[in-house]
Amino acid sequence: xxxxxxxxxxxxxxxxxxxxxxxxxxxxxxxxxxxxxxxxxxxxxxxxxxxxxxxxxxxxxxxxxxxxxxxxxxxxxxxxxxxxxxxxxxxxxxxxxxxxxxxxxxxxxxxxxxxxxxxxxxxxxxxxxxxxxxxxxxxxxxxxxxxxxxxxxxxxxxxxxxxxxxxxxxxxxxxxxxxxxxxxxxxxxxxxxxxx
Numbered sequence: 001x002x003x004x005x006x007x008x009x010x011x012x013x014x015x016x017x018x019x020x021x022x023x024x025x026x027x028x029x030x031x032x033x034x035x036x037x038x039x040x041x042x043x044x045x046x047x048x049x050x051x052x053x054x055x056x057x058x059x060x061x062x063x064x065x066x067x068x069x070x071x072x073x074x075x076x077x078x079x080x081x082x083x084x085x086x087x088x089x090x091x092x093x094x095x096x097x098x099x100x101x102x103x104x105x106x107x108x109x110x111x112x113x114x115x116x117x118x119x120x121x122x123x124x125x126x127x128x129x130x131x132x133x134x135x136x137x138x139x140x141x142x143x144x145x146x147x148x149x150x151x152x153x154x155x156x157x158x159x160x161x162x163x164x165x166x167x168x169x170x171x172x173x174x175x176x177x178x179x180x181x182x183x184x185x186x187x188x189x190x191x192x193x194x195x196x
Contacts, residue, residue: 001117002027003188004034004057006048012062019177020184029057045113045121052115058188059115066148068133070104071096086147093151094135102135106152112180114187122187128176131155138163 108128132153138160149161
């Protein structure tokens with residue numbers, strides 16, 4: 001079965017593909033493979049329903065965000081977008097953190113929606129593990145991670161996100177990845193035997 005993942009972000013697509021590799025009967029495809037272009041940067045349920053109707057494929061959307069404990073509602077970042085000025089963004093976060101003591105617990109969250117073969121929409125929010133967002137930058141190496149990894153400390157590993165090894169990264173995200181997999185199984189395969 002093909003599963004259409006509405007994203008323009010290659011790293012997000014590859015992450016999802018890696019997470020779904022154990023699903024033997026599932027092939028993740030993006031809109032460009034189907035000849036569809038100009039999809040929105042932040043896909044919506046309405047857009048996903050349109051793509052589902054157009055292609056006949058089950059469709060998934062995943063919008064990620066960041067919640068910072070000490071920030072007021074108006075200071076919370078909006079849904080994360082790929083195209084940003086990295087230096088300016090990090091500077092803004094550090095300035096806001098300085099207003100709140102220079103550090104705050106935070107966590108990423110993912111709003112995920114799946115439209116199955118029958119057109120049934122199932123949604124869920126998956127919260128990631130807490131980490132510490134700080135006003136001091138770590139090493140300026142960010143090979144695999146998100147923009148804010150340079151000011152994010154993994155509480156369990158005791159390291160900046162971009163200093164972690166692969167095992168520490170996997171440990172940090174394991175619970176949320178497992179929750180994602182279980183959600184996909186439930187949404188796509190209601191009352192069916194899952195081969196993975």
